[in-house]
Amino acid sequence: MTNNNLNHYEKLAVLFRYPAADFPEKVKNIEALLKQIYPETVPLLKDFANYVYNTSQEKLEEIYTRTFDVQAITTLDLGYVLFGDDYKRGALLANLSKEHREAHNDCGTELADNLSNILTLLHKLQDVELCKELVENIILPALYKVINEFNMETINLKNKIYKKKHKTIIEQSDDYGRIYRQPLLVIYKILEKDFNCKYSPNEQNDTDFTKSVKTEIEIDQ
Secondary structure: OOHHHOOHHHHHHHHHOOOOOOHHHHHHHHHHHHHHHOHHHHHHHHHHHHHHHOOOHHHHHHHHHHHHOOOOOOOOEHHHHHHOOOHHHHHHHHHHHHHHHHOOOOOOOOOOOEHHHHHHHHOOOOOHHHHHHHHHHHHHHHHHHHHHOOOHHHHHHHHHHHHHHHOOOOOOOOOOOOOOHHHHHHHHHHHHHHHOOOOOOOOOOOOOHHHHHHHHHHHHO
16 A cells, blocks of 8 residues: 555545534535445445435534544544553653644644544655554544444443533434444544454553543542
């Protein structure tokens, strides 16, 4: 897999950005792309795509915010997923910022370790080995953790933590509250295939978003 063959990651990155008015159209384009080059992932995205096509713009924005920003299920900032507030995240952000600048990859309002920015960076990196290392050591391990944050047991624990802090919980749809798990699974499987690698969880690194949220709330009290 050469960097010239990684252009699709720039299109796939749209799945993890705040949904704009043309989000349904872009999801439709992504479905067409997957049918051409990753047909095995099409069923994984089906429910998410149908939800996007049949949901108002306001509701799409609301579910994105509830999933990733306010009383969030998880975060798309992969360095935080892996390291929390440890100094290692600061080092990762510094290194990624350098790579983004050199590749002329505009991060917009998101941080350098945000999933959407890292995906768009992949095909712009000149160093193929660095690209592979980024996938194996950062993206796949972080995505594994992010996807696991969508387990109902973990979500219920987070809601208890949020309720203790905020007294109230923002309503979350039982049917679609975990809908973003699907595109995350799609990108995980595509990365595994493109880079011919499998992630094996390391029990020594037990940092996760739920623990980080709990720690932050305990510090604030």
